[in-house]
Amino acid sequence: MNVWVLYESRLGNTAQLAEAMAQAMTKWARVRLLTVNQADTPAGVHLLLVGIPNHRHSRPNAVLDWIRRLPSGALSGVWVSVFEIRYEPLRWLQVSPTWKIGRALQRRGGCYAATPESFFLAGHEGPIAEGEIQRGCAWAVQMVQNLTPGRK
Ligand SMILES: Cc1cc2nc3c(=O)[nH]c(=O)nc-3n(C[C@H](O)[C@H](O)[C@H](O)COP(=O)(O)O)c2cc1C
Numbered sequence: 001m002n003v004w005v006l007y008e009s010r011l012g013n014t015a016q017l018a019e020a021m022a023q024a025m026t027k028w029a030r031v032r033l034l035t036v037n038q039a040d041t042p043a044g045v046h047l048l049l050v051g052i053p054n055h056r057h058s059r060p061n062a063v064l065d066w067i068r069r070l071p072s073g074a075l076s077g078v079w080v081s082v083f084e085i086r087y088e089p090l091r092w093l094q095v096s097p098t099w100k101i102g103r104a105l106q107r108r109g110g111c112y113a114a115t116p117e118s119f120f121l122a123g124h125e126g127p128i129a130e131g132e133i134q135r136g137c138a139w140a141v142q143m144v145q146n147l148t149p150g151r152k
Contacts, residue, residue, distance in 0.1 A: 001029040001147060002044050005140075007051035008036045008062045013126045014085045017119055017136050018051045021083075024137035028144045036062045041070055047079045047113055047147060049140060050101055054086035054118075056094060067104040076109035079147055081116060083136065088120040088129065113143045 005022040009015035015035075022033040029047070042048055052063050082098040082105070098116030106112070119136050122129040 001046045001144065003029045003031045003047045003049065003144065004039070004042055004045050005031060005033045005049045005051065006036060006039050006063075006066075007034075009051070009053060009085075010055070011053070011125050013121060013128055014051045014053045016128060017083070017085060017133060018049075020133045021049065021051075021136050021140040024141050025144050028141065028148060036066050039066055041074050042078060045078055047081075047143065048075065048105070048110065049143075050080070050082045050105065052082065052084050052097060052101060054084050054094070054097060063101060064104060067101070067108060070108050073109045075105060078110050079113035079143070080105045080110035081112060081114045081143060083117050083119060083139070085121060085128070086118055087124050088122075113147060114139065 003025055005018050007014050007018040019033060022031045025031045050063060082101045084096060084098045096116065096118055102116050117139055119132045120129045
């Protein structure tokens with residue numbers, strides 16, 4: 001199985017989580033880790049995980065622009081999901097932008113392998129809260145295992 005973990009990150013926290021997820025999945029899949037600036041149209045990709053930071057005043061525009069530039073149907077047959085890094089105390093106040101990214105991926109033909117997930121920081125700019133890297137890796141590995149034929 002070919003997996004892309006594609007992310008946008010400014011302060012490095014989304015990058016850190018994306019790297020850990022990619023590393024955790026290498027036991028089960030061929031994984032490519034790339035920033036949104038490095039990404040072209042996915043070809044031969046079975047699972048696309050997109051990571052974004054939650055910045056209230058500055059939406060994850062690079063990822064959204066990348067998705068919107070993809071040709072129509074570019075994600076047909078591709079399983080997708082979205083994860084975000086955010087500051088936990090704000091979680092009940094704001095709608096997560098992951099759903100907007102998820103809808104854009106679906107409009108290009110992608111199908112959810114799992115619904116979007118949020119992972120939390122201990123402080124406004126980091127570090128990632130205790131246990132969240134492990135939770136993220138488990139979330140990603142579970143998706144790969146669910147999509148691997150013959151695995152229950
Ligand atoms: C200017 C700014 C605005 C932010 N706004 C929010 C916010 O509205 N909600 C939230 O949950 N976290 C917010 N955060 C916390 C970010 O999600 C956090 O800093 C995260 O680490 C950013 O991801 P990155 O490290 O990959 O760039 C904000 C951070 C900054 C610097």
